[in-house]
Amino acid sequence: MAISNPPTLGERVPNRPHAVSVQLETWRDMVDLGLGASSLLEALNNGYPRSILHNSVKALLICCKEKLHNEHIDHSVLLFSNGMTAMACKDYMVTAKGQHRLTEGSIALYTAEFSSHPGYNCYDREIQVFYAVVYPQEASVLAASFWRLTGTGISSRQAEHCLRNQTNLKIQPTTEYTTIAKPLVVGHHPVYDILRSRIAGLIERTPSKSSPRHNTVTDSDIFLYQSGMASIYHIHQLLLQWRGGESAILGFTYELTIKMMETYGPGSRFYAFGTESELDQLESQLEDMTQQGRRMQAIWCECPSNPLLRTVNFRRVRQLAQKYDVVVVVDETIGSFANVDVLDVADIVISSLTKSFNGYGDVLAGSAILNPNSPYYPELTKRLSSSYSNNLYVSDAMQLEVNSRNFLSRAARLNDTALYLVNHLTPVVDDPTSPVCEVYYPSVCWSRDNYHRQMRPATPDFTPGYGGLFTIRFEDVPAATLFFDNFHVCKGPSFGADVTIAQPYVQMVLQKEKDWAERNGLKETIVRVAVGLEDKMEILDYMMKALAVAGKGRKMM
Template sequence: MYAWRITGFGISSRLANKCLQHVPSLLSEDPELFEIDRLKEVAVSSLELKAFNKNADTRLRDRLAYLQNFGRINKQAPAVTKDMVFLYPTGMTAIYEAHQLLLRLRHSKTVVFGFLYELTPKLLKMYGPGFEFFGNGTAEELEKFESVLQNQEKEDPLNRVQAVWGECASNPLLKTVDLEKLRQLADQYGFFIVVDDTIGSVANIDVLDVADIIVTSLTKSFSGYANVMAGSITLNPASRYYSELHEELHRSYQNTLFVEDAIQLELNSRDYLVRTSMINETASYLVKFLKGYLNKPTPLSSVYYPETCHSSANYRRHLRANVTGQPHLAGFGGLFTVEFVNIPTATAFFDALDVHKGPSLGAQYTLAQPYVQTVFQKEKAWAATYGLKETIVRISVGLEDKGLLKNAFVAAMDAAMSVYLEGTTCYLEGNC
């Protein structure tokens, strides 16, 4: 089960349901029943579904290529085409296959720079010959990494770094590392750069100037309706490694995205740009509102969002240009995280916040998740060393009316404030 989770393999609920329809014939000892069922399957799957699949697959890859070219920062760079986009059944499968691709080309250690989605470092560490983790992604860690590269060049030039993985922005503290500096180091020392653009989202950010490979969980905002899983790898045609990457991936690639999942994803993603614009606006609105609590005595201690955090300049370098005649404006995404002074106030806020509760992000409805409590339950002390406290609540903004959402956050902050004031009174009166 752990292997399925970390690599993204397994089967989707649609595929499972399709398989269950054929269980009676598999269990039957009647050869005639088996043959009838087999013929029905051939008639439907091979003729109709394969035709649908080819159409959905082509449309999806065309759409993803279009989005990579939409509002490009470097308009002189070669365009992405559908042949440079590869689909997978989950985001983690895309990450796993990108890692396997690089291992086949260069079997050497991987570096993670910044705090990535929790399963990515675990996968890279489990399926590789070496692994280094620079989880804070700060300028100081960048200097340390550069020093490691310099020493390695002198002492062991054959044991080079294979690739550096990063996110734009990170999950869950929404920081953006200095991808330009990493690109400079990659060019100097000859390693790949892989960027996961899931959080920032391809509608908002363009990382083709820094990434050789882009991995994306299409399950999130690209789908937008929390009812289908998928992932993608996009190869950068401007990368000096493009030819070898494309040749090897094309040689080994098998499209295992189930046909009905592909069809659902294609339908969902038709309004992706419209949804992204709405979510950008609502998230920015809520963050600005919540940051107002930081200017007065309240239990809210921090609000993390790419637009307002200390690494905002790094994110802004990758904002897509506005396209004349297009209503969509690139923004800062729909994910933000709030941090409280203690667990009781964080608990009161979470319990009182009238939105859906759970993991995932990019859905049509707002989701709240007590991130460390659910993701790092057994690794709280370790997570805290990278700034992830038990008192954070991650928010994924949905398509609800922003005024209604603001009211929900006001009520939740009122609940947290009540607990905070009770604790303050208790402390002052010496009754704690």
């Protein structure tokens, strides 16, 4: 398809009611969002749902707030579809360190029950009961942080359904949610079984030949969540309660995950690059812990990493895990079920289904897969099955099922387009007059062999590739700014959609942590490009024109 005219500042990307991204037209817009500038936030009609509340969610919160008891009428509200998550939100705000110290009594818990119009089927009644956390205004930053770090809030489709169909809202205070940990479920929708079966089929479609498998993944090994971050949060909570101790984050540059782990446990040891030298450091850490009578909770990795597309030596990671009794969790979102197989190393596989699996940028969802060949499988299965609550709203699941039907054909298109663009960019790096310093992509990375070892075998209907995401590093901020401002595609967070989306990653995600980013190899001059389904030659034309402007500006400096 052809590249359509990008939307204006603050509009949805893609242009769908439940889009998970938002147009940020210029480098300055990205900086302002990273800084939380009020003028920029007021211009947004949409945003990534974990960071910017969807309009339907905002409206539902207002609806609930109007029903609060008088003593809480000036307070704010967040809604969750799981009672234990609401309790966790309250605990987070009470125990957080910072300027505003909150007491147990300053945060109230409510249940909110919506009665639907007669005639709606049992699946719609699944969301009748919500769990509300009511907090003073000065705790708004803490509440937003929990929503963002855990990804466990209600979805825009849930909120929309309640606003459209409810005839009566009853909201009443409660003291705790320990007796109502799971949402009211009336019936079971078959869409969940379809999704689990589809994911199981994909992950076992063409296993890598690096190690034999005695057991295959089945539907019961797959757990669905309302976001990719929610799957990370819940798996981390499970491991924390079971094993305790700190984690190692290896070549995993997603800063929010690091913050979440530091918030909900003893913390984590971060190895930014995943090099052999860092694996040596990790081995020394594991040996020291063993001598002290301690053990590590887990090793977390990506395949490949975001946004620098590096791949650790998973064979060595597996050897260390076996030697020192460590659980390995691998996030394969960027490589995706289509291209990579990580079950030869991972005890648990995490994926953000929001990205290429969904493929149309309009559903937030995630999954965790337990490896039936893992030595920890019996214990993980027992613990996760006993604590799990499916909070992926049925309408989100239904849209996800429809969108993911053509996953493999879309994955092939993303692979082809990204590789085509990277191959044309590679010579630009060698041009001394070019403002481009480096291109990051698995095919041109120092860790290419590591990625290749995790690639699935080719089949007549699909040849695995390197994914649809790459990153360009520019010589300086002025050159990167000129390129970005003149690259006329969609611009915002997220990736894996049907439209190309560009983002100066550090400027938006790590604007307030630039020193941390610099120390860990993330330059503020990088621009991440997530290709869509548009014509690859047209994307290249847009890219080269933007590079020409950046190059001309560099010569004039």
